[in-house]
Amino acid sequence: MAASAELSARLAAVRQTIGDACATAGRPESDITLIVVTKFHPAQLVRDLSGLGVTDVGENRHQEAAEKSAQLRDLDLTWHFIGQLQSNKARAVLEYADVIHSVDRSSLVSALNKAWLERAEASGQEKTIPSFIQINLTDDPGRGGVNPRDLDAFANAMSEHECFDIRGVMAVAPLEEDPAAAFERVARASSQLQTVVPGARFISAGMSHDYPQAIAHGATHLRIGSAITGNRPAGG
Numbered sequence: 001m002a003a004s005a006e007l008s009a010r011l012a013a014v015r016q017t018i019g020d021a022c023a024t025a026g027r028p029e030s031d032i033t034l035i036v037v038t039k040f041h042p043a044q045l046v047r048d049l050s051g052l053g054v055t056d057v058g059e060n061r062h063q064e065a066a067e068k069s070a071q072l073r074d075l076d077l078t079w080h081f082i083g084q085l086q087s088n089k090a091r092a093v094l095e096y097a098d099v100i101h102s103v104d105r106s107s108l109v110s111a112l113n114k115a116w117l118e119r120a121e122a123s124g125q126e127k128t129i130p131s132f133i134q135i136n137l138t139d140d141p142g143r144g145g146v147n148p149r150d151l152d153a154f155a156n157a158m159s160e161h162e163c164f165d166i167r168g169v170m171a172v173a174p175l176e177e178d179p180a181a182a183f184e185r186v187a188r189a190s191s192q193l194q195t196v197v198p199g200a201r202f203i204s205a206g207m208s209h210d211y212p213q214a215i216a217h218g219a220t221h222l223r224i225g226s227a228i229t230g231n232r233p234a235g236g
């Protein structure tokens, strides 16, 4: 099935906006990894996106991500797990996820480490897990993410496990706040993280409604859904 003209047009428009925002910020476009968030959409949409040159896709629910990635094994895609991850799903997520953006608590760190060690034992060798530490930009602990005040301690504890390749910070800008102010805090957290984990310079931030501001504040990994896929089907 050919990708719909609308999908192709929306993708082109987002790529254009990314290019413009990079030019304004004086950053090379090669700084940016565009992750298309395909949650709630069928595997066929992911296939169509791949046909349009998309290489990175994001999913936030384990069950759905596992099913879709299994249906699309023939495609050369990088799968990003971006949603809240339950510790008891850690092992299963490692089966298909290439990058985890939502490492945000010690119990999950332990669960991922245990699952990784078991895989390493079974295979004799296991690639480290490219991981982002999710930070919480609100005062609401229910939102998920490490409080930026605890970032140093969390990153230190995480780096004691050999399984993680800590790439940087991830955040969702609160809807009730000016995104620019939120992304400034993300940039500060990123600098702070790099004092603990040199090289963890990547920033996963920016969604459909705020990615130009995220680029202005140093985002390297954009997680864009509806601006490319159109509205999510019911339930999304």
Ligand SMILES: *Cc1c(COP(=O)(O)O)cnc(C)c1O
Residues within 6 Å of the ligand: 037, 039, 060, 082, 083, 172, 207, 208, 209, 223, 224, 225, 226, 227
């Ligand atoms: C759904 C989701 C996105 C993409 O949201 P859009 O507004 O559709 O671009 C990005 N990040 C996370 C964590 C998400 O759950």
